[in-house]
Amino acid sequence: MTFKMKLTGALMGAMLSTTAFHGAFAQEDTIKIGVLHSLSGTMAISETTLKDAVLMLVEEQNKKGGVLGKKLEAVVVDPASDWPLFAEKARELISKDQVAAVFGCWTSSSRKSVLPVFEELNSILFYPVQYEGEESSRNIFYTGAAPNQQAIPAVDYLAEGEGVERWVLAGTDYVYPQTTNKILKAYLMSKGVAEEDIMINYTPFGHSDWQTIVSDIKKFGSEGKKTAVVSTINGDANVPFYKELANQGIKAEDIPVVAFSVGEEELAGLDTAPLVGHLAAWNYFQSVDTEANAEFIETWHAFTGDTKRVTNDPMEATYIGFNAWVKAVEAAGTTETDAVLDTIIGVTVPNLSGGYATVMPNHHITKPVLIGEIQADGQFEIVQETPAVVGDEWSDYLPDSKDLIADWRKPMECGNFNVATGKCGGKGS
Amino acid sequence: MTYRILALLFTLFAFVAPSLAQDDPRELINALGEANFREAEQLIGQIAQTGDARVVPMLEAFAEGNLFVRKADGIVVTAKEEGRNLEAFDALTGESLGEGPKAAFTKIRVNNNLRRALRSALGGLTLLSPDRAVRLSAAQAVLQSPSPENLELVEAALAKETDAEVKTRMEQARAVSLLASDRSIDEKRAAIETVASLGGREAIGILMSASNSLDESLKPDLDTAIAQIESKLRLWDAAENVWYGISLGSVLLLAAIGLAITFGVMGVINMAHGEMVMIGAYSTFVVQQVIRTNYPGLFDWSLAIALPVAFLVTAVVGLVIERGVIRFLYGRPLETLLATWGVSLILQQSVRTIFGPTNQEVGNPSWMSGSFMLGGMTITWNRLWIVLFALTIFFALLALMKKSSFGLQMRAVTQNRRMASSMGIRTPWVDAFTFALGSGIAGIAGVALSQIDNVSPNLGQAYIIDSFMVVVFGGVGNLWGTLVGAMSLGILNKFLEPSVGAVLGKILVLVLIILFIQKRPRGLFALKGRAVEA
Numbered sequence: 001m002t003f004k005m006k007l008t009g010a011l012m013g014a015m016l017s018t019t020a021f022h023g024a025f026a027q028e029d030t031i032k033i034g035v036l037h038s039l040s041g042t043m044a045i046s047e048t049t050l051k052d053a054v055l056m057l058v059e060e061q062n063k064k065g066g067v068l069g070k071k072l073e074a075v076v077v078d079p080a081s082d083w084p085l086f087a088e089k090a091r092e093l094i095s096k097d098q099v100a101a102v103f104g105c106w107t108s109s110s111r112k113s114v115l116p117v118f119e120e121l122n123s124i125l126f127y128p129v130q131y132e133g134e135e136s137s138r139n140i141f142y143t144g145a146a147p148n149q150q151a152i153p154a155v156d157y158l159a160e161g162e163g164v165e166r167w168v169l170a171g172t173d174y175v176y177p178q179t180t181n182k183i184l185k186a187y188l189m190s191k192g193v194a195e196e197d198i199m200i201n202y203t204p205f206g207h208s209d210w211q212t213i214v215s216d217i218k219k220f221g222s223e224g225k226k227t228a229v230v231s232t233i234n235g236d237a238n239v240p241f242y243k244e245l246a247n248q249g250i251k252a253e254d255i256p257v258v259a260f261s262v263g264e265e266e267l268a269g270l271d272t273a274p275l276v277g278h279l280a281a282w283n284y285f286q287s288v289d290t291e292a293n294a295e296f297i298e299t300w301h302a303f304t305g306d307t308k309r310v311t312n313d314p315m316e317a318t319y320i321g322f323n324a325w326v327k328a329v330e331a332a333g334t335t336e337t338d339a340v341l342d343t344i345i346g347v348t349v350p351n352l353s354g355g356y357a358t359v360m361p362n363h364h365i366t367k368p369v370l371i372g373e374i375q376a377d378g379q380f381e382i383v384q385e386t387p388a389v390v391g392d393e394w395s396d397y398l399p400d401s402k403d404l405i406a407d408w409r410k411p412m413e414c415g416n417f418n419v420a421t422g423k424c425g426g427k428g429s
Numbered sequence: 430m431t432y433r434i435l436a437l438l439f440t441l442f443a444f445v446a447p448s449l450a451q452d453d454p455r456e457l458i459n460a461l462g463e464a465n466f467r468e469a470e471q472l473i474g475q476i477a478q479t480g481d482a483r484v485v486p487m488l489e490a491f492a493e494g495n496l497f498v499r500k501a502d503g504i505v506v507t508a509k510e511e512g513r514n515l516e517a518f519d520a521l522t523g524e525s526l527g528e529g530p531k532a533a534f535t536k537i538r539v540n541n542n543l544r545r546a547l548r549s550a551l552g553g554l555t556l557l558s559p560d561r562a563v564r565l566s567a568a569q570a571v572l573q574s575p576s577p578e579n580l581e582l583v584e585a586a587l588a589k590e591t592d593a594e595v596k597t598r599m600e601q602a603r604a605v606s607l608l609a610s611d612r613s614i615d616e617k618r619a620a621i622e623t624v625a626s627l628g629g630r631e632a633i634g635i636l637m638s639a640s641n642s643l644d645e646s647l648k649p650d651l652d653t654a655i656a657q658i659e660s661k662l663r664l665w666d667a668a669e670n671v672w673y674g675i676s677l678g679s680v681l682l683l684a685a686i687g688l689a690i691t692f693g694v695m696g697v698i699n700m701a702h703g704e705m706v707m708i709g710a711y712s713t714f715v716v717q718q719v720i721r722t723n724y725p726g727l728f729d730w731s732l733a734i735a736l737p738v739a740f741l742v743t744a745v746v747g748l749v750i751e752r753g754v755i756r757f758l759y760g761r762p763l764e765t766l767l768a769t770w771g772v773s774l775i776l777q778q779s780v781r782t783i784f785g786p787t788n789q790e791v792g793n794p795s796w797m798s799g800s801f802m803l804g805g806m807t808i809t810w811n812r813l814w815i816v817l818f819a820l821t822i823f824f825a826l827l828a829l830m831k832k833s834s835f836g837l838q839m840r841a842v843t844q845n846r847r848m849a850s851s852m853g854i855r856t857p858w859v860d861a862f863t864f865a866l867g868s869g870i871a872g873i874a875g876v877a878l879s880q881i882d883n884v885s886p887n888l889g890q891a892y893i894i895d896s897f898m899v900v901v902f903g904g905v906g907n908l909w910g911t912l913v914g915a916m917s918l919g920i921l922n923k924f925l926e927p928s929v930g931a932v933l934g935k936i937l938v939l940v941l942i943i944l945f946i947q948k949r950p951r952g953l954f955a956l957k958g959r960a961v962e963a
Contacts, residue, residue, distance in 0.1 A: 040778055042887050044786040161466070162542055173932045203931040206891045208882045209680065211673045212926045215807070222630035224637025236891075239788060239883040247800055247809040253545045254573070269788025269883055274798075277541050373540060375494070383466075383540045 030073040031066070031335055033058070034093035036104025036114070036125075041081025042206075045235065046314075047106050049265060050128060051076060053315045054103045056303040057322045067326050068333065075099055083113045090114040094123045100335035101126065101325050103318060108132060108175050115140065122337050126321035128314045130260060130282075132179035136393040136406035136415035138341070142364045143321040143357075144314060145283055146391035147183050153369040154258050154281035155184060155230065157384050159191070162256060164228040166197045168217050171232035173202040180232050180260070186397040197225065207237045210244040218248065221255045229257040238266050242275055252277025252373070264310035267378045275374045283353070283367040284316035285380040290354040310378075320357045320365060323349040328359075345409055355388055362406035364391025454479045458487060458520050461537055462498035462505050469537075470546045474578065477550035485554050487520040492547040496520070497534040508534060549574035552602075556586035561595060568598040575602075575635070577610035601627055608639040617643065618650055625654035629805060633658055665805030670923050676812040678919025679819035682912060683878065684892040685899035686822060687871030689911040693900055694843050695863055697755055698766040701773040702896060703889025704780075705743045705868045709875020710884045711780060712739035714789045729794040732876060739872040746776075747868025751861045759860075773889065781886040791879040811880050818877050822870065827908055829866075839863050843906075902942050904952030914953055918942075 035054045037047035058072045066072055075097045079086040086105065093099045094117070101124040105111045108131055118125050118139040130145040158164040169184060171177025181200055188198060199220050201213060221227035233241055238261070245257065258279040264286050267275075286297065296319065301307045328344035329335050348358045357365045366388040372380030394404035394416065403420040407413075414424035457476045464472055473491075476484050490496050490507040497508045499517065506517040506526060515534050517526040539547075552570030555563050564586070571579050583603045590596045604623035607616060624632050636655055643651065684706060691699045713735040720731050727734070750772055758765045793811060800809040830836040841849040842859045850856045875888070882888060903914025918938060925934035949955070 039786075040781065042890075044781060045788070045885055045887070048786045161540070201930065204935055206887070207931060208891060209673075209677050209922075211676065211809075211812070212670070212923055213931065215669065215673075216927065219630055222634035224634050224640065236788075236883050236885060236887060240881055243793075243811075243881065244809070247798065247811060248807055249800060253541050253548065256541050265787060269790045269885070271790070271792055277544060381494075381538060383538060 030071045031068070031329075032073050032075050032097055032099045034090075034097065034099035034102035034104065035074050035076045036079060036086065036090055036093065036102050037076075037106065038081040038110075039076075039078040042235070043081040043106055043110075046265065049309075049312070050103075050106070050314055050318055052304060053300075053318045054322065056300060057319060059303065060299060061322075061326060067329050068335075079110070083107070083109045086110040087113045087117050090117045090125075091121065094118075094121045099123070100329070101340070103128065103321060105129070106314070111135075111140070124325070124337055124340060126318070126325065128317035128321055130313070132176045133183070133391075133393055133395050134179060134398075134401060136362055136408075138363075138408055138413065138415065139337075140363060141321060141324070141344070141359065142391060142393070143317040143324075145367060145369075146364055146393060147180050147395060148392040149283065149367050149369055149389050150260055150281050151180050151184055151230070152187055153386055153389070154260070154279070154371060155188065157281075157371045158228045158256065158258060158279075161384065162228065163226050164256075165193070165225040166220065166223070166227040167193065167199070168220055168227065168229040169198065169200045169232070170213070170217070170229055171200075171202055172205055172207070172234040172237060174205070174234070177202065177232035177234070181230075183395045183397050184230060186399075190397065203233065203237060205235070205237065207233075208240045210241050211248075214241075214244045214248050214250065217255065218250060221250075227255050229255060231257050231259040232261060233259070234261045235266075238262050239269055242270055242278075245278075246271075246274035252279075258371075263312040263314075264379065265312050267374065268310060270378070272374055272378045273376045276376055278374045279371055279383075280374070280380060281369060281371050282313040282380075283369060284311075284313045284351070285370055285372045285382060286311045287372070287375075287379045287381060288353045288370070290352065292350060292354070293352040296352055316352050320349055320351055324357070324359050324365075341408070342410070353385070357388070360390055361409045362391070362393045363408055364393055366390050454481050454484050455521060458484070458505050459503065461491075461496070462503055462535075466538075466540055466543060469543055473543065473546045473550050477553055478578070480554070482554065483521045485551065486523060488547055488551050488554070490520075491537065491539060492544055492551070494536065494539055496537045496539075498537060499529070500533050500535060505537070506534075545574050549576050549579065553579040553582045556582055556599070557589070561592055564590070564592075564595050565598060568595060568602045571602040572598070572605050575605040575609050577606060580606040580610050580612075605635055608635070609642065614644055614646060617647060621647065621650050621654050625658060628658055628661065630662070662805055668804075669806040670927070671920060672806065672808065674920030674923035675916060676816055676919070677923055678916035679816040680878065680881070681895055681899050681919055682819045682823060682915035683815070683874035684871075685896040685903075685911055685915055686819075686826060686908075687867045687869075687874060688896045688900050689903075689906075689908055690826075690867035690870065691864055692897070693906040693908075693911070694839065695860065695867075696762070696843075696905075697759075697864070698762050698769065699755075699867075700766060700770040700893065701750065701776060701889075702769075702867075702871055703891070703893035704773045704776040705747060705871035705889070706875040706878060706892055707780065707884075707886065707889035708743050708746060708776070709739040709872030710791070710879035710882075710888055711784065711789070711875075712742045712872065713876045713879045714784075714791050714884050717791060728792070729796065731792075732794060732797075732880075735876050736873050739876045740869040743872025743875070744865040744869030747871075748861055748865040750868070751864035755864065756857065756860065773893075777886045777889070784886075786886060789884045791884050793880055797880055815877050815881065822873065823908070823912055826870065830908065835859075835862070898939070898942060901946065902952055904954035907952075907954040910952055910954035 035051050037051040038044050039048055039051060055074055058074045062071050075093060077089045077093060079089045090102065093102055103126045105114060105127050106129050111127055115137055119137060123139060125140045126143055127140055128143050130150050133146040167188060169181040171181055185198055217229060256279055258281060260281060262280050263282060297311055300309060300311055324344060324347045327347045327349060328340045331343040332339040344359050345361050348356050351357045353368055355368055357367060359365050368388050369386040370382050371384040372382050375381050393406045394401035396402050403418050404416045405419060406415045407417060417424045454476050457472055461469055461472055487507055495507055495509060496505060498505055505520050507520055508515040508517045511528055513531060514528040515531055516528045519526055548570045552567045555567040558564050571583060583599055583606055587599045587603060590599055601623055604620035607620040624635055633655055636651055640651055688702045691697050716735040716738055717731045720727050754768050754772060755765060758768060797811040797814055800807045838854050838859050841854060842856050846856055899914045899918060900911055902918065903910030922934055922938055925937055
């Protein structure tokens with residue numbers, strides 16, 4: 001009896017929805033969102049995963065009934081790791097495909113390239129990767145970590161927890177490491193570290209011959225003070241770097257390396273047994289032991305059909321950004337940019353590490369900082385977790401930006417308000 | 430009957446009584462369950478102080494992250510994984526306590542500080558081990574993590590030690606621990622000398638960290654000791670730089686040597702050369718996958734098996750490219766450049782589609798891991814093997830070109846195609862096989878490079894510029910030029926790097942090559958004769 005009723009109900013529902021589908025224009029039936037991640041070229045290695053993550057989130061949301069009663073539809077484009085092409089593809093997504101919001105970009109260069117497009121066409125970008133800060137835009141939400149949500153707590157952990165007094169800041173030669181190291185150097189010196197106890201070293205993209213640099217690090221570390229390496233080495237260069245560390249016998253007990261760009265995915269191509277104890281600082285690790293995360297990993301494995309695919313921090317940032325957008329759209333009752341920008345500030349969504357992330361007026365979010373040690377199985381074991389930290393768009397440790405704040409609430413709506421002069425504008429974008 | 434029970438009770442007491450007397454470490458171990466990192470560090474010290482040899486396996490398990498708290502009763506146990514379950518063992522006796530689901534246990538976390546504390550504690554506890562190798566590594570552990578608490582243990586062990594090598598190591602360990610203790614100045618002065626005899630960066634590190642706590646009057650001794658070690662090291666540093674240069678050079682040689690044939694000998698600007706290297710690396714990955722799943726015992730041989738596989742695979746790919754694309758484009762270098770560049774993109778994306786964009790794990794066989802000391806410099810095994818491998822390939826190729834009839838035909842065709850053709854040489858096939866040979870060699874270079882670089886679809890791109898640089902600099906069409914070019918670029922790079930940094934170093938090398946090519950457009954070893962004019 002009850003079963004029969006349910007069945008009829010379901011059938012009628014299905015009939016209704018199909019009539020609704022046929023009754024209106026297909027275009028108005030779905031809400032389109034853009035996915036702007038490189039699927040070819042050098043960045044494909046990291047960004048393909050994020051494309052898959054967005055597609056998974058869309059599928060899950062549609063299972064729950066979509067947004068505002070409409071299904072979501074992901075429009076995927078491939079900017080091919082080519083920064084100018086990011087701007088073109090973004091323009092195409094916004095004006096041609098009429099997407100409501102875009103999830104995308106990994107490198108800062110690609111973000112800088114699309115920023116004017118999003119401001120000009122007034123659309124929304126969710127940027128899911130940790131970055132160097134020093135930027136605030138009305139149309140961009142930074143769901144990855146700012147330096148104060150990753151770099152600074154990591155350095156604090158090493159200084160307090162492991163008694164580190166000497167620092168090697170090693171990075172790839174581009175904007176993120178340069179700016180992060182500038183902030184870190186200023187921060188360390190403000191904490192009383194002498195200039196000769198900081199060694200800064202840059203290498204080209206994809207650097208593969210680490211012999212000299214690793215032996216320099218060894219030398220720098222053997223001068224009687226506890227030394228650590230803060231690594232902002234990016235992408236492919238990490239594998240030969242860690243191989244060289246292991247081969248030259250640098251153990252984590254003696255000279256720990258803390259990395260900001262090395263996650264589960266990067267370790268997947270490495271024998272991690274000799275690297276046990278080296279650290280990474282992120283806002284999420286696959287090994288986070290919460291129910292939400294277990295569910296997320298299970299969905300991910302089911303979606304990709306591969307139980308070996310790891311999850312990582314930018315995926316969690318994508319997850320947070322996506323859910324915040326859904327919530328803001330539902331609050332606004334429309335996907336129209338200005339309305340969503342109004343409702344999204346203050347939106348709080350659960351993160352995967354058992355807490356909540358809130359979208360702040362500076363378009364950054366609150367995140368806890370996790371410090372993890374590499375384990376022999378390529379996962380991280382969390383050795384420290386901080387309470388949620390608010391992302392700092394303009395670093396307090398750089399003389400140029402220490403007086404600046406961003407606040408995108410009405411009536412202020414300013415991305416770089418100088419608290420000393422009380423004026424908006426003048427520096428940055 | 431009563432007698433038996435009494436006897437049993439008596440033996441029980443005999444067992445229990447002494448352990449009660451020497452203050453059972455069990456309580457300390459169980460306290461680890463609730464300790465934070467800082468408290469755990471102190472507990473490890475206290476556990477080591479008991480001097481009870483039974484705690485050694487438990488401390489080792491702790492260092493490896495195999496120490497757990499049983500949630501039901503808060504007892505600390507060592508455990509190993511049994512599928513979804515954990516098999517628990519008594520932390521002290523090693524008796525099995527039965528299996529339980531993983532959820533019933535909480536892992537006791539270990540961080541770098543604890544690992545250091547454990548290393549030092551284990552060093553102290555195993556100094557008296559009957560096994561010579563264990564004693565040696567114990568002395569080494571004490572040496573690396575000096576603590577004044579270990580001093581007496583080392584001295585006790587030293588008094589009993591008979592083996593000469595272990596004894597010297599222990600004396601050094603004693604000296605290191607002594608510097609941190611509150612012994613007399615004279616003893617410390619002697620200790621400084623012993624530490625200095627260690628040599629190397631390590632000794633400088635120990636002396637410099639000791640310098641803050643030492644008495645003022647010892648400063649001059651300390652300074653002379655450090656100065657002495659440093660002057661010795663200076664020479665070794667230069668030697669180390671040369672070695673790094675040679676090993677970078679051999680990597681360049683490997684990447685470029687296949688190109689020396691396709692570009693140097695045949696004059697084909699092959700932009701897909703890097704992708705041949707990449708395919709070679711992926712062949713290694715596939716071979717290792719097969720070995721891992723089917724014949725794990727053969728893993729150390731995986732590279733030897735991968736070599737012919739990679740050669741064949743890439744040679745066939747090369748042959749197909751030559752027959753399918755390049756043979757229509759001989760004599761039109763710009764079109765070849767564009768066509769092969771297209772081929773390289775196709776190959777990259779196909780590999781990305783088949784294997785995914787992420788890095789693939791290629792393992793190092795045991796004989797290619799780690800390093801050894803040669804005097805004052807560290808030489809890593811993988812680099813040493815790559816240098817030897819690159820030279821072997823080079824000489825094998827040289828022999829093939831100079832001694833075999835195929836080499837003769839190849840040279841004949843490239844020097845004067847029409848003459849060779851009229852002598853009865855089938856020039857199209859010589860072209861095809863020459864190209865296949867160059868590709869095959871790039872493939873085996875990929876096997877070697879998979880050991881030091883990532884195996885990802887981008888592997889080839891990283892080497893293509895370097896390869897052309899080496900071939901053009903060395904002199905097009907000359908194998909010796911490729912060897913000398915690769916080595917000199919490698920060494921030049923490594924001597925620039927420490928002073929100007931890796932980024933500027935690379936730029937400077939490029940600038941120097943541009944200037945050099947301006948002066949000598951035909952490179953270091955220019956070909957002479959009719960071929961040049963043609």
